[in-house]
Amino acid sequence: MRRLRAVTTRVEQRRRTETRILTAARQLFGEQGFDRTTIRAIATRAGSDPGLVMRYFGSKEKLFAQAAAIPADGPIEGSPEQIAEQLVAALTEKLADEPAAALAALRAMFTHPEAAEEVRAAMTAQQRQVAAQLSGDDALVRSGVIGALTLGLVISRHLVRLDGLDASPEELMAVAGPLLEKLATG
Amino acid sequence: MRRLRAVTTRVEQRRRTETRILTAARQLFGEQGFDRTTIRAIATRAGSDPGLVMRYFGSKEKLFAQAAAIPADGPIEGSPEQIAEQLVAALTEKLADEPAAALAALRAMFTHPEAAEEVRAAMTAQQRQVAAQLSGDDALVRSGVIGALTLGLVISRHLVRLDGLDASPEELMAVAGPLLEKLATG
DNA sequence: TCATTCGGTCTACATGTGTTGACTGAAAAG
């Protein structure tokens, strides 16, 4: 303990390396999905080694679970008008910049069962909140269409890079916002 | 040639086997995507042999290209109201039953570059037609949102099986139809 | 100063997969 302070301590070095690996994993999972992303590629991009990746994260599955954890959305509640307002705000944010972890989950959800469950859970949670506050016997369908529209826009912009969706979030919401209002208010 | 007629002729047998393989491939590609679908699994489901699959289709890539070919949509043209009407008709059909080949392409597009190009091409084609007929300087954005909404609904229903989207196509279109009209007419 | 921990590197193994080629038997052709 009575030593000259090392330039970087050991725990800090460990933390940095883990972060580099996790960042590289998020990027690659988001770009290529789960199956096409190899432990070796992650290690290379992180400037590290496949063996370390395994030692630190246990397995490719566990690494993915950590890298593709979707941050929970805030609660949605209030009158239909307030609901619409909150939906617009949430979607605007998702269009501006969706976190890399969420993009990784979205990319992988179509081929990776656990990623599918992750996204389903997140979407279902929001959907139930919305449906509970809406009136009308088609509330469930409308909340479903809200989810589908949200999913479609986020995917089309960040993953598919569809023509016309590379506009600014404001321009997009000028078009999509009224749709959400219509769906929320009936 | 002067023989008793065989129960099934050779060319016919060949055609049948090819069809069984193609059907099995479409199903599996649609259920699990490209990477997780193995030639062996396709052969097994088709009641055939991996070697035959290769001989008949050349490679896994070529088989996928044949299995995941998206049928082209009909032309879309006319006034904004007519455009809306045609969009509603097209989407209703996609919600009722999307062909297995299209589902395979949609499932694989997020991880398989050629599948992505396939879907992009189909969507871009329709999108250009729509954008050309719409008025307003946000025509491109609106056509993009139309595409995103369509994609979101089809994916959410057939691939993600989102809550609330298992309703009948009519119920869904009762909610989504007005959105398309709004997008088309501005 | 000495022993221990631990981040990092390298090698190797087991497994699954696309793909190839040899082989068989029956249908087709003469």
Added chain:
DNA sequence: CTTTTCAGTCAACACATGTAGACCGAATGA
């Protein structure tokens, strides 16, 4: 009847990948 073609089967190969374990050297702690 003889030869040729070809659908179908089987075994094997080359390769990539997840994963485990041995090993090294520096930071750590007494």
